[in-house]
Amino acid sequence: RRVGVPVCLVGDIEKGGVIASLVGTRKVIDKKDAAMIRAFLVNKFRGDLSLFDDGVTEIEARTQWPCLGVIPWLPAASKLPAEDALALDKPPAPAGKTLKIAAPMLSRIANFDDADPLKLEQDVAFSWIPPGQPIPRETDVVILFGTKSTLGDLAFLRAQGWDHDIIAHARAGGRVLGICGGYQMLGRRVSDALGVDGEPGDVPGLGLLDVETVMTRHKDVRPVIGVCAVTGHETSGYVIHAGRTAGPDTDRPFARFQDEADGARSPNGRIAGTYLHGAFSGNAFRAAWLEQAGYEGQSSLDYEGAVDTALDELADGVEQAVDIDALLRLAEAPGWRRKA
Numbered sequence: 001r002r003v004g005v006p007v008c009l010v011g012d013i014e015k016g017g018v019i020a021s022l023v024g025t026r027k028v029i030d031k032k033d034a035a036m037i038r039a040f041l042v043n044k045f046r047g048d049l050s051l052f053d054d055g056v057t058e059i060e061a062r063t064q065w066p067c068l069g070v071i072p073w074l075p076a077a078s079k080l081p082a083e084d085a086l087a088l089d090k091p092p093a094p095a096g097k098t099l100k101i102a103a104p105m106l107s108r109i110a111n112f113d114d115a116d117p118l119k120l121e122q123d124v125a126f127s128w129i130p131p132g133q134p135i136p137r138e139t140d141v142v143i144l145f146g147t148k149s150t151l152g153d154l155a156f157l158r159a160q161g162w163d164h165d166i167i168a169h170a171r172a173g174g175r176v177l178g179i180c181g182g183y184q185m186l187g188r189r190v191s192d193a194l195g196v197d198g199e200p201g202d203v204p205g206l207g208l209l210d211v212e213t214v215m216t217r218h219k220d221v222r223p224v225i226g227v228c229a230v231t232g233h234e235t236s237g238y239v240i241h242a243g244r245t246a247g248p249d250t251d252r253p254f255a256r257f258q259d260e261a262d263g264a265r266s267p268n269g270r271i272a273g274t275y276l277h278g279a280f281s282g283n284a285f286r287a288a289w290l291e292q293a294g295y296e297g298q299s300s301l302d303y304e305g306a307v308d309t310a311l312d313e314l315a316d317g318v319e320q321a322v323d324i325d326a327l328l329r330l331a332e333a334p335g336w337r338r339k340a
Contacts (some may be wrong), residue, residue, distance in 0.1 A: 002140055006330045007037045008068065011071055014044040028062040038285050042070045042323065049321075069322035076313035079120065079306060081113045098123045098296040100268050102139040104162050105130050106153040111146040111240070114179055117280040121290065123297040131156075135165035141175045141293050142166055144182025146277070149198040150213070150243070154205065163206055170208050175293055178209075180241050183263060183273030187211040187245065196242050208271045211247030211264050216241065220275075226257035228279070230265070230272065231288035237278030243339045246272075255279075 009025065010306055011018040015189075019091050021042055040059065049070050056067045101118060103127050105187060119126045129135050135142060144166075146152040170212025177184040187205040192215035194200065225236040235255060239262075247264065254274035263274035280286045284301075287299035 001032055001036055003038070008103060008327060008330060009037050009040045009065070011040060011042050012040050012044055013052075014046075014073070018042060019059055019159050022059050023062045026065070028078040033185060033268075034049045037065060039326070040065050040277065040313050041068055041070045044073050045070050046073045050106045056085050066326075068326050071318055074314055074317040076310040076317065079310035080314070081307065099141070100125045100127070100136070100139050101141045101293075102127050103143045103145060104128075104135065104137050104160070105158060106145070107131070107156045108148040108153050109120055109145055110148050110200075111180065111277050114280055115143070117208070117303040118299070120303065121286075121299060121301055124290065124295065129162075130329050131160050135162060135169065137169075139169060139174065141177060142169055144176070144178040144181055144185055146241075147181035149213075150181040150184045151188050151201045151203055152198045153181065154190065154203060157185065166206060167208070170271055171278070172322055173270065176208060176272070178273040180239075180275055180277065183275060184245060186271060186273050187213055187247065187264075189213070190243075191215065191242040192243075209247070209266060209273055210214060210249040211245050213243045215243040224257045224262075224276065225248055226255050226260075228285055228289070228314055229253050230255075230269070231285060233282070233285045233288050235276065235279045235282055235285045237281070239275045240277065241275050247272050247274075284285060 009022060013024045015021075026034055026037075040063070042052070042056070049072060052070055056070065056074045059065070060067055094272070099122060102294040103112075103115060103126070115126060118124055127136075142165075158248050166176060175185065178184070183206050184190050185211045188207050188210065188213045189202065190202055191202045191213070192198070192200055193202065194215065194217060195215060196215040218228070219240070219242045221238075221240045223236070223238045225234070227233070228235045245264070249264035249266060250261065252267075252269075253261035253266060255276055256262065262276055263272065283302060283304075284300070286301075286303070290299055
């Protein structure tokens with residue numbers, strides 16, 4: 001309202017009740033806010049678009065907003081990087097793949113888009129394990145992703161019994177990778193006397209790496225480029241974490257960023273932890289890591305290319321469904337006001 005920016009309201013039909021949602025919004029929001037809304041779109045429609053013609057007419061009549069399009073469900077969206085927890089709610093990969101990777105769905109999980117390149121790999125079965133379900137015994141690799149609260153999710157992990165599953169998996173010779181908060185959980189202990197990422201506490205970790213983490217108020221946030229000590233391939237990404245991790249297993253780092261060592265590995269190399277996010281987006285690194293993890297195929301995935309292709313397909317789908325010219329015209333007169 002302050003700068004006169006026009007609004008196009010988007011309703012998500014997949015959730016159900018999209019007519020009531022759009023009409024209800026018109027009825028309950030402040031009249032000055034409603035005056036900024038000039039049109040609406042309906043998103044994620046499945047099936048014959050003509051079946052919703054009456055729905056569009058009803059919304060237009062009750063809101064006095066024109067509809068600029070009904071966007072169908074576009075499969076290309078599933079190939080894009082995950083942005084929120086809703087992306088975790090997907091069916092497991094089909095059976096029969098050559099490498100099985102399982103990742104527990106922690107209650108405060110963060111930066112889980114690290115998994116996106118792995119999910120697109122052919123012959124890799126990547127599965128999110130929801131709360132209340134055990135980690136399958138036939139899993140080849142368990143990955144613990146980042147978390148907004150290491151201590152909080154350590155307690156959550158134990159409440160699900162996943163600690164027993166992961167320790168048993170490691171004792172049976174399985175591989176475990178911890179990223180950021182997941183790396184901290186793999187150590188002997190996590191201490192957070194200041195309550196940096198939740199309630200203050202000092203609790204034992206899973207004990208799979210001979211390291212300990214002390215939480216600090218300083219948060220390390222930066223892009224990094226280096227070499228993976230496991231695969232020998234150049235890797236890049238970013239770090240974003242609080243806390244310092246030290247211990248004998250850091251003498252076997254996961255990666256090196258210039259003169260800095262990152263992460264830790266167990267003596268047999270099957271347990272590893274790192275603060276590096278985004279590494280799996282690199283094709284060469286990902287292929288080499290999968291091979292070391294027991295992948296029997298040969299990775300041919302160009303992840304960045306796959307994302308670009310998905311974006312192009314998504315843009316084409318939206319362009320076909322939306323009156324783009326009308327949408328752009330909304331921005332031509334930003335000071336315009338519709339009567340409430």
